[in-house]
Amino acid sequence: MKVGMKGVLSAGVALVAFTSLAVNLVGCTQPENAKVDTEQQAQNSPEQTEAQQVQQTTTPTTLKIAFPTRKDSTDLETKVDAVNKFLSKELGMPVEAKIGDDAAAVEALRANQVDVAFLSSKPALKAEELANARLYLAEVRPNYSGKQTYRSIIVVRKDSPLQSKSSAKETLEQLRGKKMAFTSPTSTSGFVFPVSVLVKEGFVPDSDRLDQFFAQVTYGGDYSKALQAVLRGQADAAAVSEYALFPPYVSETEKNQLRVLHGIPGVPAHGVAIDDDVPQQMRDKIVTAMLKLNQPENNQILRDLYNSTELVEVDHNAHLQPLRDALKVAEKKS
Incomplete structure (x- = not known):
């Protein structure tokens, strides 16, 4: 005590x-x-x-x-x-x-x-x-996909050539050599869950060596800034929570310019x-x-x-x- x-x-x-x-x-x-x-x-x-x-x-x-x-x-x-x-x-x-x-x-x-x-x-x-x-x-x-859980999502521009595939490995392989915006190194859905999938799929050995897979890694600091990096072409993809695709994180106009490339369920x-x-x-x-x-x-x-x-x-x-x-x-x- x-x-x-x-x-x-x-x-x-x-x-x-x-x-x-x-x-x-x-x-x-x-x-x-x-x-x-x-x-x-x-x-x-x-x-x-x-x-x-x-x-x-x-x-x-x-x-x-x-x-x-x-x-x-x-x-x-x-x-x-x-x-x-x-x-x-x-x-x-x-x-x-x-x-x-x-x-x-x-x-x-x-x-x-x-x-x-x-x-x-x-x-x-x-x-x-x-x-x-x-x-x-x-x-x-x-706006949670689970009752007391939600998804970590990797978001791209709607006009991005990156497309969702039949498996996580195929989908995430497309991010090799791309510019990635995470929310922050302490974010559960904006960093921990997506990085854990990258490790599971064998793309990186751990969170310290993301530069072995991505051409550039940046941290927005919050959901809105990570998504803005994608909207402005400063990043090819961003990792955020699924509820970040709603106001006040993005406007309705901005939401319509984005789509989910890959979702990771089970975030507490x-x-x-x-x-x-x-x-x-x-x-x-x-x-x-x-x-x-x-x-x-x-x-x-x-x-x-x-x-x-x-x-x-x-x-x-x-x-x-x-x-x-x-x-x-x-x-x-x-």
């Missing part, structure tokens, strides 16, 4: 930027029948003894949730406020939101500055590694992670409350947040296993 949070915030919902986060600790008492190793206690400094006591966490009196910024969610503070008011009412406790990017959300979990975080799949793996947080829910979107959808410091009973209450956002009378709150239509319960390990497998192949991890 990590260090918990302390302090009771006033009722209501507060929005706090990640830049002003402060670590708050939840005080807790030792059970009356707890056995104390007096010899070890004597060797510890007062600060160490206090830290050990704080590690025994209790149910938080204020629920703190991290909401990462996303390109397809504008006016996020207003939408987050609606979610928090709903959850505060359902849980009977204040809910505080912290807005930043995925990296900040993971760091907040690690530092016990939040209890819950909305995360995409690769940051969710990092949150497990650093904070022992786990995904309990996954988002469902209407974004989800909701809960810190291991949150007691099981409280975790169950959080999951139950969030699932009520699927109900017709509450669903617009969920749709407004990240364009998801539904939250579904998932097993953390099973949901993220396809990503673990793709990383192992792409990075040649033993």
